[in-house]
Amino acid sequence: MAAIQDGGVTLVTLGPAGTCHERAVHSYADFQGIASYRVEFIEDFFDGLERVRGRGDAFLIQCSAHPGVHEVTERHWREVFVVDTFIYPTKALAVLSRRDVERPRTLGLVPATAGYIDPEGWEEIVDVISKPVVAKELLEGRYDSGLTHLEHFYEHEDELRLDLEIGEIDTTWVVYGTQKRFDGKVIGIPSRELFEQAELSSSPR
DSSP states (O other): OBOSSSSSEEEEEEOSTTOHHHHHHHHHHHHHTOOSEEEEEESOHHHHHHHHTTOSSEEEEEETTSTTHHHHHHHTTTTOEEEEEEEEEOOOEEEEEETTOSSOOEEEEOGGGGGGSOGGGSSEEEEOSOHHHHHHHHHHTSSSEEEEETHHHHHOTTTEEEEEEEEOOEEEEEEEESSOOOOSSOOSOOOHHHHHHHHHHHSOO
């Protein structure tokens, strides 16, 4: 758990500190103009549901790329609702390997990032809770390679090499709360210009 600011609302998301989730939560709070809030870190989104359940001052924020989003949405469907979504990129991602390993055989991987790699490239894939943990355990020697944040390469260039740079990926985030918001009309930001451009690009020339 990490208190970012005292009082106000509680924003619950995947930890530990340094995750893409933490960065997205802070940017979302700034966007919404939340003057006072605290962030609570979890390792399991079902635990996060329990932390917001029955509270009007707490919200759970989850990247839609994570497995089980539908299960989180459905678990307490009478009590916890999707109340908002937003678009924000991940941190820059990369596959890093320990320099002392010539041919990596094991890969530390958050399951939500499995689509970026070909699993046939390693003999064993180790599921990990979050990308900061991947970096920590990679440096400790638990596995040969890890899909984690690019920043760790620059922090440990003497120990790690860059095998694949993925970069930032634009993705969506789901916000759960206990006050149902949908009232029959679409909730979103009007983006007519997006579709006008698409119509122009598809027009015959």
